[in-house]
Amino acid sequence: MQTLNLLLLSAGFGVITASILAIAAVGLSLQFGVTNYINFAYGDLLTFGIYVAFVCNQRLGLTIWVGLLAAIILTALLAWLLNLFILQPFADRGNSPIIMLVVTLGVSLILQNVILAVFGSQFQNYAVNTGRPLHLGPFLFTPLQLSIIGLAIVAMVGVHVLLRYTRLGRAMRAVSDSPELARVSGINTRFIINAVWVLTGALAGLSGVVLALNVASFTPTVGYGFLFVIFAAVILGGIGRPYGAMAGALIVGIATEMSAAFISSEYKDAIAFVILIIALLIRPQGIFASRGRA
Amino acid sequence: MPPIIFYLLTLATFAAIYGTLVIGLNIQWGYAGILDFMYIAFVAVGGYVTSLLMMPPATPGMGETYILGLNWPFIPAIIAGGLCASLLALLVGLVSLNRLRSDYFAIVTVAAGLILWTIAGNDTPLVNGWDGISGIPQPFANALNLDINSYGFFFLGLCLVILILVYIFAERLYRSPFGRALRCVREDEMVAQGLGKNVFVLRMKAFVIGAFIAGIGGALLVTYVDAFNPSAWTSGETFFLWAALLLGGSANNRGAMLGALLVPVLFAEATRFLPTFNSSPQLVDAIRYIAIGILLLLTIRFRPQGIIAEPRFRVPRRLFHRIGTNLPVAVAANSTRPTIVAEEEKTDGK
Numbered sequence: 001m002q003t004l005n006l007l008l009l010s011a012g013f014g015v016i017t018a019s020i021l022a023i024a025a026v027g028l029s030l031q032f033g034v035t036n037y038i039n040f041a042y043g044d045l046l047t048f049g050i051y052v053a054f055v056c057n058q059r060l061g062l063t064i065w066v067g068l069l070a071a072i073i074l075t076a077l078l079a080w081l082l083n084l085f086i087l088q089p090f091a092d093r094g095n096s097p098i099i100m101l102v103v104t105l106g107v108s109l110i111l112q113n114v115i116l117a118v119f120g121s122q123f124q125n126y127a128v129n130t131g132r133p134l135h136l137g138p139f140l141f142t143p144l145q146l147s148i149i150g151l152a153i154v155a156m157v158g159v160h161v162l163l164r165y166t167r168l169g170r171a172m173r174a175v176s177d178s179p180e181l182a183r184v185s186g187i188n189t190r191f192i193i194n195a196v197w198v199l200t201g202a203l204a205g206l207s208g209v210v211l212a213l214n215v216a217s218f219t220p221t222v223g224y225g226f227l228f229v230i231f232a233a234v235i236l237g238g239i240g241r242p243y244g245a246m247a248g249a250l251i252v253g254i255a256t257e258m259s260a261a262f263i264s265s266e267y268k269d270a271i272a273f274v275i276l277i278i279a280l281l282i283r284p285q286g287i288f289a290s291r292g293r294a
Numbered sequence: 295m296p297p298i299i300f301y302l303l304t305l306a307t308f309a310a311i312y313g314t315l316v317i318g319l320n321i322q323w324g325y326a327g328i329l330d331f332m333y334i335a336f337v338a339v340g341g342y343v344t345s346l347l348m349m350p351p352a353t354p355g356m357g358e359t360y361i362l363g364l365n366w367p368f369i370p371a372i373i374a375g376g377l378c379a380s381l382l383a384l385l386v387g388l389v390s391l392n393r394l395r396s397d398y399f400a401i402v403t404v405a406a407g408l409i410l411w412t413i414a415g416n417d418t419p420l421v422n423g424w425d426g427i428s429g430i431p432q433p434f435a436n437a438l439n440l441d442i443n444s445y446g447f448f449f450l451g452l453c454l455v456i457l458i459l460v461y462i463f464a465e466r467l468y469r470s471p472f473g474r475a476l477r478c479v480r481e482d483e484m485v486a487q488g489l490g491k492n493v494f495v496l497r498m499k500a501f502v503i504g505a506f507i508a509g510i511g512g513a514l515l516v517t518y519v520d521a522f523n524p525s526a527w528t529s530g531e532t533f534f535l536w537a538a539l540l541l542g543g544s545a546n547n548r549g550a551m552l553g554a555l556l557v558p559v560l561f562a563e564a565t566r567f568l569p570t571f572n573s574s575p576q577l578v579d580a581i582r583y584i585a586i587g588i589l590l591l592l593t594i595r596f597r598p599q600g601i602i603a604e605p606r607f608r609v610p611r612r613l614f615h616r617i618g619t620n621l622p623v624a625v626a627a628n629s630t631r632p633t634i635v636a637e638e639e640k641t642d643g644k
Binding site for chain 2: 093108232235
């Protein structure tokens with residue numbers, strides 16, 4: 001009974017991790033879908049968002065929700081500028097996805113260490129009231145954690161509505177399926193790619209701040225460390241597939257948190273990497289890639 | 295010994311060791327096009343295994359816990375270190391090298407490297423965890439019985455001998471039919487497959503050979519600095535080696551050695567003279583990594599082939615006669631030797 005309770009409790013934590021992961025994974029997946037290269041700097045976009053909110057919250061004394069909004073806007077701006085001035089010019093020169101990966105690695109090194117140079121490596125936190133934990137059935141959530149789950153649901157529904165029911169979203173899916181076909185159909189692919197980068201940045205900023213809210217204290221390497229957990233979720237769901245990424249996030253989030261009930265939580269990330277490697281080995285196309293394109 | 299000589303000796307030793315390491319990475323990336331972001335883990339495995347084999351058994355209660363401790367002499371220990379690194383490469387390669395696209399493979403290598411790093415740090419009985427191992431016996435120190443100054447020169451000599459051996463080996467590998475097949479795999483996997491080459495086995499061999507050299511270099515590095523812990527092999531260190539190779543020139547061993555001299559040695563040393571700020575001790579490290587990132591971007595943008603580019607492939611005259619003349623071979627007007635001009639349309643970093 002004790003074990004069952006512990007398991008259910010960690011499953012509850014898993015849902016929170018999964019919510020954060022889902023936001024991040026959808027952002028990464030959307031970007032991969034349209035640009036076709038892996039972005040190693042994505043984790044550092046999360047970190048950027050975290051520190052934007054940190055400045056608003058701790059230095060300017062605003063509430064964390066204003067910080068969250070600022071993080072979303074400024075990270076979206078940064079992602080757009082990053083694409084406009086660095087990544088797109090490199091891609092235009094015909095660099096292969098492999099070289100683009102190395103380019104994003106360079107960007108990641110720069111971004112992470114600029115944040116490190118400005119804020120130092122010490123642990124930081126937000127001034128925020130987590131509230132009293134509430135019992136919901138077997139689970140235990142603080143109001144703050146409930147709002148993280150709520151934000152994730154809003155973001156997922158938002159992305160779903162955007163992709164399904166708007167012209168912009170349809171164009172994004174078209175570019176992701178085939179840039180050439182999209183172009184001959186009269187879609188301004190360059191505009192769409194920029195729009196996707198803005199959306200990716202916004203999701204990165206949002207997921208970064210909720211990640212920092214959940215882990216309570218953070219350093220400039222938090223995003224880079226989380227990146228591989230995001231990769232695990234994205235690859236599990238099938239890279240470039242936002243809906244798969246949501247499902248992948250749920251699996252990875254719950255599995256990593258529940259593993260902490262059995263082995264040292266130091267190995268939580270390692271569990272995510274093991275899932276990632278197993279996922280890549282068994283179904284590199286993603287577990288939900290049964291229909292549609294591979 | 296005057297301090298300046300000692301300082302230069304240290305630099306030269308590091309340059310020789312890093313030269314070895316970057317040549318190993320060159321065999322993986324430059325020759326075969328394998329994106330290996332866990333290279334530093336192979337270095338670490340070689341370093342750990344060699345040191346642990348040479349060290350005396352761990353004494354309980356002395357604060358350091360580690361496995362092995364067999365008092366082995368240096369030569370079998372360094373070979374075992376290289377072999378263990380190869381074994382790790384074999385394992386990683388077996389499960390992922392044949393099934394995954396190279397960018398997915400890159401993610402697996404980062405993840406595998408991080409798993410090993412987490413285990414090495416947290417599982418203290420294994421290699422003494424985050425504190426790391428220290429007091430590693432120096433190679434041949436007992437047999438030679440030299441004073442500290444002469445030993446420094448001896449160790450440099452040892453590193454240079456290994457660097458030269460590795461260089462000659464890598465050059466022969468490059469020119470061999472195996473090396474040509476590897477470059478074919480790198481340029482176009484389909485073509486290699488079409489010509490009946492087993493792409494997986496070729497890649498695997500390059501990956502394992504590169505890891506062996508990483509292990510050897512790691513053994514030298516760890517026995518030289520005399521202490522080793524997980525903070526010495528973070529994934530950031532891998533990018534130092536990558537930056538060195540890309541800047542120096544991929545697929546060119548002289549370029550690899552030049553890169554090793556420029557990036558991990560001169561560059562890291564030059565930034566040592568930056569003023570340190572007591573308020574943020576991490577600042578110099580941060581600036582160093584920012585500069586490495588900028589260097590990577592500038593290299594890929596302005597000189598994707600590196601400082602010393604890969605030589606163009608020349609068809610030997612005898613081969614040319616044997617094949618006949620109806621090949622699409624560009625013959626330079628004023629050259630006696632026909633050359634296949636191997637300029638690609640797209641610059642993919644070579």
